[in-house]
Amino acid sequence: MSLMRKPIPVKEAVQLVMNHTQIGSSEKVPLDQAYGRVLKEPIIAKHDVPPFDRSPYDGFAIRAEDSKGASGENRIHFQVIDEIGAGHLAKRGIEKGEAVRIMTGAPIPENADAVVMLEQTIEQEDTFSLRKPFDTGENIAVQGEDAKEGKVLIEAGALIHPGTIALLATFGYAEVEVAKKPVVGILATGTELLQVHEELTPGKIRNSNGPMIAAQLSRMDIEYKSYGLLGDNLDACMEMVEKALAETDVLITTGGVSVGDYDYLPVIYEKLGAEVLFNKVAMRPGSVTTVATLGSHLLFGLSGNPSACFTGFELFTRPALLKMMGGTKPYLPRMKATLGEDFPKPNPFLRFVRAVWEMTEEGPVATPAGFNKSAAVSSIARGNCIIVLPNGTRGYTKGMEVDVLLLGVEEGVAKWEL
Amino acid sequence: MSLMRKPIPVKEAVQLVMNHTQIGSSEKVPLDQAYGRVLKEPIIAKHDVPPFDRSPYDGFAIRAEDSKGASGENRIHFQVIDEIGAGHLAKRGIEKGEAVRIMTGAPIPENADAVVMLEQTIEQEDTFSLRKPFDTGENIAVQGEDAKEGKVLIEAGALIHPGTIALLATFGYAEVEVAKKPVVGILATGTELLQVHEELTPGKIRNSNGPMIAAQLSRMDIEYKSYGLLGDNLDACMEMVEKALAETDVLITTGGVSVGDYDYLPVIYEKLGAEVLFNKVAMRPGSVTTVATLGSHLLFGLSGNPSACFTGFELFTRPALLKMMGGTKPYLPRMKATLGEDFPKPNPFLRFVRAVWEMTEEGPVATPAGFNKSAAVSSIARGNCIIVLPNGTRGYTKGMEVDVLLLGVEEGVAKWEL
Structure with missing residues (x-):
């Protein structure tokens, strides 16, 4: 049965999620609340900039x-x-x-x-x-030299950053048409989980995935509803998932997607009649990441392991949320860096290693952020990027060139290339 | 008189600002409000992670x-x-x-x-x-393998990102000690300025700097008080600046710092008894950028030209605000890129060119975002980085290597290197 899950390549998984993601509606917001939103109308120059010939100097x-x-x-x-x-x-x-x-x-x-x-x-x-002659037009900022009336300056789908705000203000957009934000629910599952304020007891750990995903959403300026945490109890989980689906557009669960006896998410997806897009991805960490759709809802079943959960969100959930808002650059930006230390583990699957990149005299160097098993939590707290090591490789040594995905960057890229 | 201002190098200007910036106090916030804040206590492992030997598999x-x-x-x-x-x-x-x-x-x-x-x-x-023998310890996630109790995992001064939140949750930080945010005021000056909702009239333009700076602050998750916009009227400006100083830690003004007949900020600084750290920087755009201190207040007199204003904020104001919060990585990250098109202008001063970088088969390529005079606004709305061209250079051609500062990146770097 579920032991027989067939892993699909990451690229295919990303594509499947994006193909099943529907673009949502828009709303008008005042300009001073538009930062970080996705633009749903193009910015067209409403007049020449500058609007008249002017002096650039005293x-x-x-x-x-x-x-x-x-x-x-x-x-x-x-x-x-x-x-x-x-x-x-x-x-x-x-x-x-x-x-x-x-x-x-x-x-x-x-x-x-x-x-x-x-x-x-x-x-x-x-x-x-x-004491010198001047040419016609010398030292004149000519009407329209910056932008001509009617020109499309920014396409819909762009993220509104501070420069975009300057342009919107220039053309008198007191309000601007932006994407409505999806409503996202977070539900952590696992009998081993305690709430953050609870004392540790034998066999238990605190729920770090829920707060982490909440912060990953906050980073995207997306609000969330927290459905707390639930033990591995099928009926209780089913009930909570149904409640969450009634109140949200996207539901993110953590844990319960593996093949263990208490991993109930697969059963819940089946009971709901959700279409499972995949339940195994050829990646480390996060191979059990599961994504399903139910009507226009997206259900992200992320791993209960923190590193895997983090990676699953950044690879699948984040781009889907950006696409729902009509964002045209939903993927993490990629660059190349030199590996800062040996990474001798073999990579039977595409591997994502939490890392720190920094600029050096020899260019960007990315160094693994420490302990790198899928259950690791300390390494997620360090680092500003993810090193990506292709499947079928082994024995990376210091100084080799690797692909790196940048984290916490405002503007993403249009294409997933790994 | 003011025509004789002596430009100082950017590096020196940055250093002056930072030397005059005082680190503020801290406060406790609930974990779910801690994303994006600056950590004011180190995160020390309160227990081993994992807290017991556990199974990594079913x-x-x-x-x-x-x-x-x-x-x-x-x-x-x-x-x-x-x-x-x-x-x-x-x-x-x-x-x-x-x-x-x-x-x-x-x-x-x-x-x-x-x-x-x-x-x-x-x-x-x-x-x-x-059908095979197992070694002692095989497939066991050993207590403390991720983090040992008592180990300092993250130093104070780090930005709290989602991974940091996961770590805080793991150790039961229901509340966390973070830097208090400075209160920042924004005042735009210039008789030519209209509010965003006003109709253009001859000789006037809308205030784009105020909303832009507000968004630059929002990007840093810092609140602001807007003091609107004022014409070039000395008494009115003086009164508003005094009011703003009473209510804020940092005051950002735009315009009025040049040497024109209606540029009143220099006079206001003098009347206030503020110490002007510099009033001319060897940079383009933004050479008139002025920074002053008054007691523990910082006063940023940014240029009224949008590109110059934007750059002045990112180079000087942003690092100062981060330092006030005890942030240890206050500067924009730097990387190298290949220039995507010719830039034939000479660079008598260090030049900052708004640009778009993207990854290509040949590595990162940065291309100027269009019209690049200091009054430009359309180019600020495009682009995700700033190309930095050293002073005393000329004739950059496509394919040359240039320094690039990344914009809109969560985690900065500890050192200013340009």
């Missing part, structure tokens, strides 16, 4: 042609007829030999077509002189 | 010596006397020839010293047989 706006022939021996003098700060308009356009003293960001007065920086002049009351 | 616990001599021809039989799931204890220890059926995570019964995986046995009612 100086004088002149007609370039009036500066023709200026030199050290032949300084040309200008009459200053006005002074404008940013946000103000000149009272009138300039004529031959006239200039307007102009501050950074102020609109270029009519007829002016060059700006002389203060440092390039000798001022004297309401005149100044120049 | 199988049978035996005495290894009883398996001696087992082979295909000489299968050795065991009597199953008990069955325990995780969280349960065996009723008694095993004796010669006995075994306990044991599930993943369950404690090893007394006298047992090896675990046989289910797959390695032939079961028959309450007996099973083996």
Whole structure:
């Protein structure tokens, strides 16, 4: 029976999850609550940026042609007829030999077509002189040079980061259309589990997976409902799963997906009539990771082992949640690094090793974060990346090049490549 | 006068800010609110992990010596006397020839010293047989193998990420000592500024810096008080700055730090008696970035130009805020990338170019995110990194190696190296 589970490759498992993930709806939020959300409308330039020709410096706006022939021996003098700060308009356009003293960001007065920086002049009351000619357009920030009205600047599906907020503010988006966040439930299973505040007793450990997944969701700015923890009791688990499914879009359970006598999740999936996408993945840790769908619900049956649970979330749950929000870059960014120490274990399956990467003179070096069994918890608390070692390899030694997935990075990538 | 400002190197400016930044106090928060905070106490293993010898698999616990001599021809039989799931204890220890059926995570019964995986046995009612001998300790997750009681696992000053939460939960930290967050004020200055919801009028632009900085703070999970926007009016600005200083630890202003006639921040710093650490930095964009201190307050006078403002925050304000919280990795992570397109501009000063990095077959490639003047806003909305081009260089061409600072990354680095 379940001992006969056939492991599928990680790539295939990721694809299966994504193929069964449906994109949700959107809502409007005020701009000051939009950071970290997924944009559901493209940002189209509502006007040119800058919206008018303006001065990029403090100086004088002149007609370039009036500066023709200026030199050290032949300084040309200008009459200053006005002074404008940013946000103000000149009272009138300039004529031959006239200039307007102009501050950074102020609109270029009519007829002016060059700006002389203060440092390039000798001022004297309401005149100044120049020692070099200026070209038409010199030192002018031209209307639309940054962005032309009507241009699509950011596509829907992008994560809203601080720069996106600046752009939205520029175009007057007091509200912005973003993806509704899925509602996610967390349920930890296992008779060995105690709550965080409980004293250890023989044979028991505290539930670390539940709080960890809650933080993995917080990192994505996704709220969660906690369904606490349950012992390995089929009826109680079944009841809680049904309650959770009624209240959430996505249910994450930890534990109970192995092939032990008390691993009830497979039975629960069957009773619910859920479609199990896979229940064994060719990976370490986390080979028992199970994903199922039920209507539009996604059910992630993550391993009860902390390292496996962590990895399962980052590989499968995170991209699915981002896709539900229409995110177009749902996967962890990848880079190459040099292995910082020997890793002699063979890798019958694709292996994910929690690690620390840091920049060195020789480029990025990634070093395993310590004890690396699937039940490990201390190594998850260190490290900022995951080293990925291909299946069928063995005997990695210090200095070899490895793939690394970056953790805790705001913007992901569009493609899963491992 | 102010035209004569002497630019200081970025490295020196960063150092000055950090030297004048004081570490703040701490507070206890519940574990479920601890994600993203800075840890103010070390995490010390309160007990061994795992806290007892346990089975890493579903199988049978035996005495290894009883398996001696087992082979295909000489299968050795065991009597199953008990069955325990995780969280349960065996009723008694095993004796010669006995075994306990044991599930993943369950404690090893007394006298047992090896675990046989289910797959390695032939079961028959309450007996099973083996075809190979087992070593003492085989398939046992030994007490303390992950972490030994008393060991410092994470130092104070670390950012609390999901893995840290798992570790805190393991040791029963229902509450954790974290840094108090500084209170930050944001005040945008400039007569040209409109609020986000206002219609554009000639000579005006909307305030994008204020919302952008708010999002840069949100990204750090730091709350802010917004003091709105003010025209270039000395008295009004002075009054608002004084109000803000009374209510905040750190005040970020945008605009008003240049040498224009309406740039009042230098005057305000003087009137307040603030110590100006620098008012010109040898960098593009953001050369007018000004930082001052007043008592324990930090005042960041960022440029009114969006790109410059963004960069000034990431280079100076972010590390200072992290240091205030006792964070030990306050700087943006750096890596090397190949330049994705020509950048022919000369770099009289250290130049920061907003860019997009992505992984390719040839390693990371970073490409400027478009229009790159200091007033640019569209390029800030694209991109996930900043290319750093050293001062005194010119003529970067596609394919050259450049330094890159990563944006939006949870964990920074301990050292500023550019």
